Amino acid sequence: MLEIHDLSVAFSMYGNGREKKWAEVISAMDITVCRGEVVAIIGSSGAGKSLLAHAVLGILPPNARMGGTITIDGEVLTEARKRALRGNTIALVPQSVGYLDPLVRVKGQVVQAARLSGMTRPASHGRQAEVFARYGLDAGVGGRYPHQISGGMAKRVLTATATAGEASLLIADEPTSGLDPEALSHALGHLRELADSGKGVLLITHDITAALSISDRVSICYAGVTLETVSAHAFGRPGALLHPYTRGLWHALPQNGFHPFRGLHLPSRRGAGCPFVRECPQATDPCVTTLPPLTKSGNGDVRCHHA
Amino acid sequence: MLDAWDLHYRYPRSEAEIISGVSLHVRRGETVGLFGPSGCGKSTFAQLLAGHLAPDSGKVTLGGSALPCMGRLPVQLLFQHPEFTVNPRWRAGKIMNEGGAPLPDMVDALGILPSWYRRFPHELSGGEIQRLAIARALYADTRFLIADEMSAMLDAITQASLWHAVKSHQARYDMGLVVISHDMDLLEPLCDRIIDFQWGTPVEREIPIPVSQGGWPDSWDD
Numbered sequence: 058m059l060e061i062h063d064l065s066v067a068f069s070m071y072g073n074g075r076e077k078k079w080a081e082v083i084s085a086m087d088i089t090v091c092r093g094e095v096v097a098i099i100g101s102s103g104a105g106k107s108l109l110a111h112a113v114l115g116i117l118p119p120n121a122r123m124g125g126t127i128t129i130d131g132e133v134l135t136e137a138r139k140r141a142l143r144g145n146t147i148a149l150v151p152q153s154v155g156y157l158d159p160l161v162r163v164k165g166q167v168v169q170a171a172r173l174s175g176m177t178r179p180a181s182h183g184r185q186a187e188v189f190a191r192y193g194l195d196a197g198v199g200g201r202y203p204h205q206i207s208g209g210m211a212k213r214v215l216t217a218t219a220t221a222g223e224a225s226l227l228i229a230d231e232p233t234s235g236l237d238p239e240a241l242s243h244a245l246g247h248l249r250e251l252a253d254s255g256k257g258v259l260l261i262t263h264d265i266t267a268a269l270s271i272s273d274r275v276s277i278c279y280a281g282v283t284l285e286t287v288s289a290h291a292f293g294r295p296g297a298l299l300h301p302y303t304r305g306l307w308h309a310l311p312q313n314g315f316h317p318f319r320g321l322h323l324p325s326r327r328g329a330g331c332p333f334v335r336e337c338p339q340a341t342d343p344c345v346t347t348l349p350p351l352t353k354s355g356n357g358d359v360r361c362h363h364a
Numbered sequence: 365m366l367d368a369w370d371l372h373y374r375y376p377r378s379e380a381e382i383i384s385g386v387s388l389h390v391r392r393g394e395t396v397g398l399f400g401p402s403g404c405g406k407s408t409f410a411q412l413l414a415g416h417l418a419p420d421s422g423k424v425t426l427g428g429s430a431l432p433c434m435g436r437l438p439v440q441l442l443f444q445h446p447e448f449t450v451n452p453r454w455r456a457g458k459i460m461n462e463g464g465a466p467l468p469d470m471v472d473a474l475g476i477l478p479s480w481y482r483r484f485p486h487e488l489s490g491g492e493i494q495r496l497a498i499a500r501a502l503y504a505d506t507r508f509l510i511a512d513e514m515s516a517m518l519d520a521i522t523q524a525s526l527w528h529a530v531k532s533h534q535a536r537y538d539m540g541l542v543v544i545s546h547d548m549d550l551l552e553p554l555c556d557r558i559i560d561f562q563w564g565t566p567v568e569r570e571i572p573i574p575v576s577q578g579g580w581p582d583s584w585d586d
Contacts, residue, residue, distance in 0.1 A: 265520055
């Protein structure tokens, strides 16, 4: 239902004096999410994961410039269309409590989310009670303000707010960070249930283990570029992974040997080539000069000259 | 030897003791994991062990005598949120040199770049600040390191690299290491023994784990 093709996002900045520059943060991201499916986007911090979510919702800051196409159910998303769809067809589970209104009781915010998606007032109150019950929030929690609830509760309130409407696409931005294992498995279970009920779920996270436990497909990003998209069970063995970065990621997991990378450079893209070229053990001349296209492979798509 | 003897601690205005009668003995060169759910007192215990909090009763000793409280401390503590442990008005270079010039090998191993030194903490990522915090904690005279969820917010590759740097420092200087985490997958390859730090249970429970053969892994190559 959601198709993102060749997305790029750049920010305008002022260098020396009045010289205007564009800093490209996302260069080439491609993601598809179907109904009934959980797709995880994995990447280190600064890979552009959250910006991708903001680009889909049309909430990028004013100095941002976007390229590429985003379609939903075959229809191209323009900025006007995004404004019309966000909140009712597309919902975001934001990263932190900071996204809740500090001056409104939690219950009111959930009711308002349901109202904005087109429900009547009595129906939205009913829905609020329903989602609170689903996420294990006591009725008493509804009367509290955001600063009076714990971090784990706030995560559940944010999910409740996003699912109060009838959204068919849910984008969850780091819904699991800061949760203990029990709360974590609950939160992930809820996302899986939402997908099983026919919604599309885009899960943005840096926690590979959490992502693999519920996802159908996993998309690996590095410095604003989608390097590989594979089915989640391909992550069970390194042989099924085609990109050197993805294989390195697999080997770096504590349960798979805990091997560090040779370089410790931070992801940033310079020049026109592959963003991973400075760390890559297989890098050759074409990798420095041209960004490889995303090509079909056995399990999914990969962007590498050597795959 | 870093020893905690029957520690008790209760937060002011709180009814129950969060730490009630916990003892722990860590040898130099050894790695001990503390595992448990959030809110069970792992972080409070870490602060008691490093001398950041004073226990209500019981004591912490280093080599048989009380922890020093002046100068560069031989027991260092690292946190999950390093951005709260640095002065926001200091540049990275000053932060890193707070306890004296860091070991050049450590700066190399952590991948700290000279281009960061002029930046303020808000211009660095969480992973970058954590590297500075590690460089600031690990000197030749650091005898014990307590890492409280040190890598919980980092991606897998950064996590593996930072632990690799810490473990090689440990081997070189015979440093004791206490790793606190809720992630058993992380603790198992790192630790010699793991202690299950459960709700309200003052007794330690040790989980026997196989000691990995062949030592600490080198960097991975295709």
